[in-house]
Each structure stands twice: as structure tokens, then as C-alpha cells.
Amino acid sequence: MFVCEVRFECFADTTISAAQHAINHLLEAWRANGQILGREFAVSFHDGEFKARLMLPAQDSLANRHNSPWAKAALKGLTDAKILPPREKLLGQDINANESATHTPEWQLLYTSYVHMCSPVRSGDNLLPIPLYKLPATFNGDHKQLIRWQTEWQACDELQMASATKAEFAALDELCNVGSDLFRRGWDLRGRIEYLTKIPTYYYLYRVGGSSLQDELARPCPRCGSTGWRLDEPLLDMFHFRCEPCRIVSNLSWDYQ
Template identity: 75%
Template sequence: MHVVELRFECFDNTTITAAEQAINGLLEAYRANGQVLGREFAVAFNDGEFRVRLLMPEKSSLAKRYNSPWVEHALGKLTEAKLLHPREKYIGQDINSEVTSTETPSWQLIYTSYVHMCSPLRNGDTLQPIPLYQIPATFNGDHKRIIKWQTEWQACDELQMAAATKAEFAALEELTSSGSDLFRRGWDLRGRVEYLTHIPTYYYLYRVGGESLASEQQRPCPRCGNQDWLLDEPLLDMFHFRCDDCRIVSNISWDHL
């Protein structure tokens, strides 16, 4: 991942409110298209210009060729707010984040966790994140639905990791059940991505609990009942099960590994 600073200069008299709405609208449009990562952006005003530092999948993430219609619309709103289009200043590579995938995968998967800010679309050969703007828009011109699903998955993951309230059990149900709303939406998004990219795309179904290692190894695919989805060797040292019919990968319960 890479860090860049955007600088917005005024070309005429404006107000903080107008500038705030225009800049935040652009940042949200970038986020919905996967061009910038994270949820909160600190916008500072100093010496007559607005500045914000952003985390991006690639150095070229803000290139015009990747812009969604909503990004282009938001850029137009900057002019209405008397702001020039932003100037970019490259800061450097972020040492605390993952390296973006640059090769076409033989398969890919939808996978995230509460500690990841990167794209939830992963290269199945390396597990490296694939920038969402590198694939066709999934719905309505961008990838807002995938970003929203990722936010919900991460919220449930954080609740179950904290294990401090009864909400943990409801969150676990969403993460681990093939009948949950979270699974249904994510699995449908997976299918949409596969249709658009023509690359086999899988959904990661999180697994904890279970009675024993032996019972875990014998559990069938929760969607179709396939008894032969246990792999001889785990994929990427993480996924012990794969059902090619249902496009699901999963793990042996972390409680028994």
C-alpha cells in the first residue's frame, strides 16, 4: 500500500462548510470505488489550502482511468465549492500494510478480517489484495456494496474477537453460518465478481467451535453437503476445505488447530 497527500487550493472565496462537503464527497467516492482505503480521513486546513493523507492500494490508484462516474461527479463538485482539483504529493510505501497483487490470479476469493483495511478481493494464489477498481464495477458504477459488506463483516469479527457481550453469539452466527444474511450478501457479491472477471471466485466461510479435530475433518460443505471438500494440504496454509460447486473455502475450526 502507498501513502499520498492531496492538497486542495481555493481559486475564489469559499466557506469551510462548502469545502468540507466537496472534499468529503470526493473521498467517499474514492473509497466506494476502492481507490482509497480506510474509513476516516483527517482533513486539515492550513496556509490557505486543505490537506489530507490517504492510504491507497497502488501509487497510481487515483489515476483518471480508474475513476467511477461518482468520482467524476465529486470532482465537479469541487469546482462548485471554488476548489481546484487536488494536487498529489507521494509520501511513500506504507510499511504496515500488505503488498497489492499485480498478477492475474488463477482463482480469487472474498476474504477480510477486522484488522485488514485492504481490498476484500484476494488473489487465490498468493492471498494478496486485488484493488477493486481493477475489475469492472460490480453495481451502480462502483464497488460500494462490496465495501459495505466488508464493513459489516469486520464489525461482526471485532465483536466475536472481543468476546465480552452476548452480541458475540449473534456476530458468530453471521460469520459462520451459510444461512446468515452476511453470507448471502457476500456469496452473491462473489458470484457477481466471478461473472464480471471470468475468474473462479470463492467465499471464505469462517469457522470456530466444533467438538474435536476428528469431527471437524468429517464435516461436510454446509451449503450442498459435499463430503469430499477436505483438502490433502491446506491452501495458503489457511484454508482446509474447498467446495468447487458452491465456491466456498473454509478452515478447520481454529479451536482445534
Template identity: 45%
Template structure:
């Protein structure tokens, strides 16, 4: 991942509210297109110049070739707020982020995230490295907002159960139950991505430790079809189960 600064300059008299609204809408469009990552984008002002700091999956993530129609629309709207198109300055590599997947075309991919992840929830099956969402075909709604909102829901639920709050049990059930609304939505998103990209796309089903015997844990069937899905050896040290027909992967209890 790479850090960058977007510098917005005023070319006519305007207001803080107009500038703030225009920049926010552009940043949202870039985020929902997968060109920038995360949920917080600090913006500073200095003598009529506004600077927004972002994290991008690749060095060329903000190139116009990756813009969606919504991003283009938000760029055009900047002029109504008295702003010029942003100047982009790449400031360096982000040392605390995952490296973007190097594959041009992954053989398979998986929808996988966790409460600490801010990168793309779609990962290459071979490297488990995040795939920039702007490399996917654009959904009918024009961006990947549904996918990123699911990621926020999943990450928030995971954080609550990891921290052992009073909601731990409820959150654990939501994460592990294949029929929960959270998993139903994620699994359907994975199916939609496979249909659009023509790449086999799996959904990660979280599994927690319980009181059953180890032999029973390893023998557990696929929760969808009831078939055998345990792998001979784990993938990426995470996935111990993989059901090809159902497009599901899961883990043994940590």
C-alpha cells in the same frame, strides 16, 4: 500500499461547509471505487489550503485512468465549492499494510476479510494478496459501495466476537452460518464478481472451534451441497476446505 496527500487549493471565496462537503464527497467516491483504503481520512487546513491524507493500493491508484464516472463527477463538483482539482503527492510506502497482488489476471480469487483488515476484501487465490477494486468491471450502481459495506459489517461482527463481548455467541453464529444474512450477502457478491470478471471467485466461510471430536471436524461436509471438500494440505495456512462447485472455502477451528 502507499500513502499520499491530496492538496486542495481555493481559487475563489468559499465557505468551510462547502469545501468540507465537496472534499468529503470526492473522498467517498475514491474509497468506493477502491482507489483509497480505510475509513478515516484526516484533513487539515493551513492558510486556505486543505490537505487530506490517504492510503492507496498502488503508486498509480489515483491516476485518472482508474477514475469511475462517479469520481469524475465529484472532481468536477469541486469548482462549485471554489476548489481546484487536488494536487497529489505520494509520500511513501505504508509499512503496516499488505502488498497489492502482483497478478495481472488471477486464476482464481476469494472474498476474504477480517476485523483488522482495511485493504480490498477481494484477494488473489494464488498469493492471498488484495486486488484493487478499480481493476474490476464497474457494477451497475457505478461503484463498489455494496461490497465495502459488506466488508464493514463482516469486520465489525468479527471484532465483537473476537473481543468476547456479550454479543460473542450471536456474532459467532452470524459468521459461521452459511444462511445468515451477512454470509448470504457476501456469497452473492462473490457470485456477482465472478460473473463480471469471468474469474472463479470463492467466498470464505468462517469456522470456529466447538466441542465435536477432531475427526468429525475434518470430516464435515460442504454446508451448501453436502459434498467432500477437505483439502490434502491447507492453502495459505488458512483454508482447509474448498468446494469448487459451490465456490466456498473454509478453515479448521483455530
């Protein structure tokens, strides 16, 4: 990932509210398309110029060729707010973040956690994140439904990791249960991505708990009941189970690792 400063310069008199609306509209469009990462974007104003510091999946994430229809319309909206097209200054690579996948993988998966802000679509070759704007739009011209699912998955993950309230158990049910709303929506998005990309796409089903290691090793696929989904060697040193028909990968319960 890369850190970038984006500058918005006024070319005529405008108001803070008009500029704020136009700039935030563009930032939301970029976020919905996976061109910028994170949830909050600080925008400063000084001497007639607005500046935002953003996290990008790749150096060219803000190139016009990646813009969604919403982002293109938001760029035109800057003119109505008396703001020139944005100017970008790449500040450098984020040393604490993953690099993005650069090659088309043989398979991919939906995988995230509460500590990750990168794309939830990962390469099955190396688990590196695939920038969302490189994928065909999942719905309505961009990927906001996928990002919304990721935000909800991360919220549940943070609750269960904190282990401080009864909400932990409801959160775990959403993460681990194939009957949960979170699984249903994520699995449907997975299918949509596979249909659009023509690349086998799997859903990561979080696993914790279990009565014993022996039972855990013998547990069947929770969606179809297959007992043949356990792998001889874990994929990417993490996924011990994979069901091809159900397009699910899962880990050996964290209680036994």
C-alpha cells in the same frame, strides 16, 4: 499500500462548508471505488489550502483512468466550490501494510478480517489484496455494496474476537452460518464478481468450534452437504476445505489448530 498527501487549493473565495462538502464527497467516491482505504479521513485547513493524508492500494490509485462516474462527478463539484483539482504527493510505502496483487490470478476469494483495511477481494495465488478499482464495477458504477459488506463482516469479527458480550454468539452466527444474511449477501457479491471477471471466485467461510478434531475433519460442506471438499493439503497454508460447486473455502476450526 502507500501513503499519499492530497492538497486542495482554493482559486477564489469560498466557504468552509462548501469546501468541506465537495472534498468529502470526492473522498467518499474514491472510497466507494476502492481507490483509498479506511473509514475516516482527516482534512486540515491552513492558508487557503486543504490537505488530506490518505492510504492508497497502489501508487497510481488516484489516476483519472481509475475514477468511477461518481468520482468524476465529484471532481467537477470541486470547481463549483472554488477549489482547484487535487494535487497528489506520494509520501512512501506503508511498512505495516500488505502490498497489492499485481497479476491476474487463476482464482480469487472474498476474505477479510477486522484488522485489515485493504480490499476484501484476494488473489488465490498468494492471498494479496486486489484493488477494487481494477475490477469491473459490481453495482451502480462502483463497489460500495462490497465495501459495506466488508464493514459488516469486520464488525462481526471484532465482536467475536472480543468475546466480552452475548453479541459474540450472534456475530459468530453471521460469520459461520451459510443461512445468515452476511453470508447470503457476500456469496451473491462473490457470484457477481465471478460473472464480471470470468475468474473463479470463492467465499471464505469462517470456522470455529466443533465437538472434536475427528468430527471437524469429516464435516461436510454446509451448503450442499458434500463430504469431498476436504483438501489433502491446505491452500495458502490456511484453507483446509474447498467446495467447487458452492464456491466456498473454509479453515479447519481454529479450536484445533
